[in-house]
Amino acid sequence: MAAITETVELEIRKEIALLIVDNPPVNALGISVRRGLADGIQKAADDEKVKAVIIICKGRTFFAGADIREFGKPLEEPVLGQVLEIIDSCRKPVVAAIHGTAFGGGLETALACHFRVAVSSARLGLPEVKLGLLPGAGGTQRLPRLIGPEKALKMITLGNPVGAEEALQNSLIDKIIEGDLTAGAVKFTETVIAEAWPLRRVSGMNEKVEAARGKPEIFSDFRKSIVRKTRGFEAPEACVKAVGASVNLPFDEGLRYERDLFVKLMSGSQSAAQQYYFFAERQVGKLPDIPKDTPYLDIGKAAVIGAGTMGGGITMNFVNAGIPVTLVETGQEFLDRGLGVIRKNYEITASKGKMSAEDVEKRMSLITGTLSLEDVSDADIVIEAVFENMDIKKEIFSRLDSICKKDAILASNTSYLDINEIAAMTSRQESVLGLHFFSPANVMRLLEIVRAEKISKTVLATSLALARKIKKIAVVVGVCHGFAGNRMFSQRGREADNLILEGALPSQVDKVIFDFGFPMGPFVLKDLIGIDLGWSKETSTGSTIKEILCEMGRFGLKSGSGYYRYEKGSRAPINDPEIDQLIVDFSEKKNIKRGEVSDEEILQRCIYPIVNEGAKILEEKIAVRPSDLDVIWVNGYGWPVYLGGPMFWADMVGLDTILEGLKKFQERFGDVWKPAPLIEKLVREGKGFKDF
Numbered sequence: 001m002a003a004i005t006e007t008v009e010l011e012i013r014k015e016i017a018l019l020i021v022d023n024p025p026v027n028a029l030g031i032s033v034r035r036g037l038a039d040g041i042q043k044a045a046d047d048e049k050v051k052a053v054i055i056i057c058k059g060r061t062f063f064a065g066a067d068i069r070e071f072g073k074p075l076e077e078p079v080l081g082q083v084l085e086i087i088d089s090c091r092k093p094v095v096a097a098i099h100g101t102a103f104g105g106g107l108e109t110a111l112a113c114h115f116r117v118a119v120s121s122a123r124l125g126l127p128e129v130k131l132g133l134l135p136g137a138g139g140t141q142r143l144p145r146l147i148g149p150e151k152a153l154k155m156i157t158l159g160n161p162v163g164a165e166e167a168l169q170n171s172l173i174d175k176i177i178e179g180d181l182t183a184g185a186v187k188f189t190e191t192v193i194a195e196a197w198p199l200r201r202v203s204g205m206n207e208k209v210e211a212a213r214g215k216p217e218i219f220s221d222f223r224k225s226i227v228r229k230t231r232g233f234e235a236p237e238a239c240v241k242a243v244g245a246s247v248n249l250p251f252d253e254g255l256r257y258e259r260d261l262f263v264k265l266m267s268g269s270q271s272a273a274q275q276y277y278f279f280a281e282r283q284v285g286k287l288p289d290i291p292k293d294t295p296y297l298d299i300g301k302a303a304v305i306g307a308g309t310m311g312g313g314i315t316m317n318f319v320n321a322g323i324p325v326t327l328v329e330t331g332q333e334f335l336d337r338g339l340g341v342i343r344k345n346y347e348i349t350a351s352k353g354k355m356s357a358e359d360v361e362k363r364m365s366l367i368t369g370t371l372s373l374e375d376v377s378d379a380d381i382v383i384e385a386v387f388e389n390m391d392i393k394k395e396i397f398s399r400l401d402s403i404c405k406k407d408a409i410l411a412s413n414t415s416y417l418d419i420n421e422i423a424a425m426t427s428r429q430e431s432v433l434g435l436h437f438f439s440p441a442n443v444m445r446l447l448e449i450v451r452a453e454k455i456s457k458t459v460l461a462t463s464l465a466l467a468r469k470i471k472k473i474a475v476v477v478g479v480c481h482g483f484a485g486n487r488m489f490s491q492r493g494r495e496a497d498n499l500i501l502e503g504a505l506p507s508q509v510d511k512v513i514f515d516f517g518f519p520m521g522p523f524v525l526k527d528l529i530g531i532d533l534g535w536s537k538e539t540s541t542g543s544t545i546k547e548i549l550c551e552m553g554r555f556g557l558k559s560g561s562g563y564y565r566y567e568k569g570s571r572a573p574i575n576d577p578e579i580d581q582l583i584v585d586f587s588e589k590k591n592i593k594r595g596e597v598s599d600e601e602i603l604q605r606c607i608y609p610i611v612n613e614g615a616k617i618l619e620e621k622i623a624v625r626p627s628d629l630d631v632i633w634v635n636g637y638g639w640p641v642y643l644g645g646p647m648f649w650a651d652m653v654g655l656d657t658i659l660e661g662l663k664k665f666q667e668r669f670g671d672v673w674k675p676a677p678l679i680e681k682l683v684r685e686g687k688g689f690k691d692f
């Protein structure tokens, strides 16, 4: 065994050279690995005894990708492309022996080898697109040659990995190794040597790409199939073009084309935003005062109070993680309805083939419905999801305090209410917190963990661990009206409502926000959620557009009309001149002078206050870091990830520009627009949120 670099060793076993890589934690392809591979291949090539080479990694995985710490810096040579060229052109067979994940540059390395074997649990993929990039070391030219352009398009443009079994069927790998990988790979390689298999250089395999030549529909059909999913993103189109080049250009030219596209993406703002976001998501949940080794409680049993929209979804989260739930309602019909919705959701999943009928029953059997609050006495955590009413919540928490076992955690799913006030109803304030799920709670990955004043570190650590278990992205925020997300969101809502009274119409506002990159504008969203949320007939006075619409029975999509109208069975909003007129008349009645509002003003008035409120939230220490707010917005409110999140975006636009805008609107509309002192300070110091 000889060390080639500090991360790569060369071991000669009879006729086979093993290049053994050990670069914990994930064998990223940093400079010492690249150099080790290049020199190792050279040594093996020069050694007459050696007839073949195996590249294999120690630890938990094959190369899981490029070394992301090297991103944005000039790369030391050899760069990965050069290393792969050395592997590719080696005259002796090179075999990649894969376990764990062969991702990104890792899979590109395997593709440059002449054969690939993998253990059955291995996963292979090119996820670069998720960082706003494309595989830039030949992946877009080799993969289509190996598995065909149709399958390569999918893997490269969507960035989702495949398992070993699928990889074998696609000819992405040559063999699945059962048992010890090294022994299996050696045996495979011995056969290659003994039977004198010809080298399979992927760069020279042209059959599959040639078969696709002159068939542009392969690409146009694929583009159509991803158009909705990838709207606004630059990288997916670059991926499609690069795969196109593999079909239409010789390998070397294709490589150059791929490189040009890669460099363009790498220097663009979208990949910067997506890479920033990648790290932002890894940071959330890390709290300065809650070290990693903080002890936490085991959650074996949960209870949910209220089987409505949120309670049902929350229950599903627990059940999906194998945690049994006691679900409490006030009446049998509400309980039956709630359980019915849960069952239907599972049955829909089963009908799509994503779950077996048996699984549906198994999950349903983990739910125990009850009308008695006393039945939650053995739960380790109770989550209240009843109506948004402080009195009801207070009463429930005071009862839970006497019913629940000593160290049970009590959580509220309230959207806006003061968790400290709710906690004060109990004699265990250290165990009370907010767990703010987003709707639909079984789908949305975001969870705001609301850190009530007296919460213990153990309970906070437990809720973070629980969030991981139920596969949520948890962001810890402090107590205030609407916490972080909704508090920022209501700023946009206020301005959208004002804009339509001043001269814009819902369709104009919605188009601006949609074009910015949100999945829908504020009025389509209101129609979708239901305009009647928080409205009651008894107290309605017809003094806002919302109240008027509700009084007309226009509750949104569910009632067939709201700000827009909807054809039966369709979710597509159709402009309704009746509502446009109603809005114009309403402005007149309120003596609001209507005039043309530019798209630019709409955008600034909808987005700048989100940033301003975010800055206030940071000042008040409601959120730990600006990137936490970005994670909330990308995951909870549909902010396009290629714009990073509102705080990242603000830095990109320039905080001085934002400040100037805020001041301009403050002059026109008063102090709701007053710039957050934090923004003033950062601008004064020539800094951004990134320096916070």
Ligand SMILES: NC(=O)c1ccc[n+]([C@@H]2O[C@H](COP(=O)([O-])OP(=O)(O)OC[C@H]3O[C@@H](n4cnc5c(N)ncnc54)[C@H](O)[C@@H]3O)[C@@H](O)[C@H]2O)c1
Pocket: 305, 306, 307, 308, 309, 310, 311, 328, 329, 330, 334, 384, 385, 386, 387, 388, 389, 392, 396, 413, 414, 415, 416, 436, 437, 438, 439
């Ligand atoms: N809907 C959302 O988008 C959303 C998102 C996040 C948070 N929330 C919050 O979640 C909570 C629930 O909202 P929702 O939309 O699910 O409401 P919902 O009206 O759909 O459901 C509330 C359920 O609670 C039941 N309930 C009322 N009092 C009860 C009691 N004393 N004991 C047991 N059950 C009782 C009701 O019968 C009803 O089924 C609210 O605090 C809301 O602010 C809602």
